[in-house]
Amino acid sequence: MEKKDATEVPTPAPQSNDKTGRSAKDTQSLSWKFVGGVVVLSIWVIALGIYGVDRAFHLGFFPTRLERHLTDYREQLTDQNPEVRKKAEQGLFSYHGFSVPILIQGLRSGSEERKAACARCLRRIAEYYYGARPHYGIDADKWERWWEKVDRAMVEQMDRQADEQQAKRQEWASRQR
Numbered sequence: 572m573e574k575k576d577a578t579e580v581p582t583p584a585p586q587s588n589d590k591t592g593r594s595a596k597d598t599q600s601l602s603w604k605f606v607g608g609v610v611v612l613s614i615w616v617i618a619l620g621i622y623g624v625d626r627a628f629h630l631g632f633f634p635t636r637l638e639r640h641l642t643d644y645r646e647q648l649t650d651q652n653p654e655v656r657k658k659a660e661q662g663l664f665s666y667h668g669f670s671v672p673i674l675i676q677g678l679r680s681g682s683e684e685r686k687a688a689c690a691r692c693l694r695r696i697a698e699y700y701y702g703a704r705p706h707y708g709i710d711a712d713k714w715e716r717w718w719e720k721v722d723r724a725m726v727e728q729m730d731r732q733a734d735e736q737q738a739k740r741q742e743w744a745s746r747q748r
Contacts, residue, residue, distance in 0.1 A: 637666065637669055638669070638673065640662075641662070641663060641666060641669060641670050641673045642673055644658075644659040644660075644662040644663050644670075645659070645663065645673055645674060645676075645677045645685075645689065646685075647659035648660065648663075648677075648685060648688035648689065648692070649682065649684050649685045649688055656688075660692060660695075663692050663696075664692065664695060664696060664699075667696045667699075667700045668700075668725075670692070670696065671693065671696060671714075671718050672718065674689045674692050674693050674696075674714075675689075675693070675711050675714050675715050675718060676711075677689035678690065678693075678709050678710070678711035678714060679711045683709075686709040687709060689709070690707070690708055690709050690714075693705075693707075693714055694706075697717070701721055703717070703721075705717050
């Protein structure tokens with residue numbers, strides 16, 4: 572006969588749950604898996620919500636590929652190589668409507684050299700695309716107010732054009748009847 576150690580505590584055999592036929596250990600494991608799944612799902616829903624709010628209100632938590640590209644151009648405005656600077660200016664100029672907010676952000680931080688380069692690009696864009704000649708220097712708040720006015724005017728113009736197109740479609744449809 573085997574001699575048992577007095578300190579050894581016998582472990583009870585797993586008992587099955589009457590309703591499911593699962594042991595208590597299996598049930599506990601399933602409940603932790605369920606809790607883990609709920610936590611992962613909750614985090615995913617919250618992240619998706621933040622992404623949606625970011626896209627709707629342009630908060631900048633998740634920059635688009637174009638925004639990252641234009642931010643890189645903004646950083647290259649003060650590069651030592653003149654060819655890199657010229658390419659950066661051309662890139663920002665060609666995406667003018669998207670570049671303006673990024674250039675305004677550049678006026679808020681960085682070296683004085685970068686702020687001056689951003690202001691030059693903003694003046695060039697304002698003159699060429701919007702027929703304006705603002706002289707706001709490196710004052711980001713003035714540039715931002717200017718851009719809000721321009722942006723609002725563009726949206727109003729697009730709304731008017733959409734209304735005109737809708738009226739033309741309705742007129743054409745009424746003639747077809």
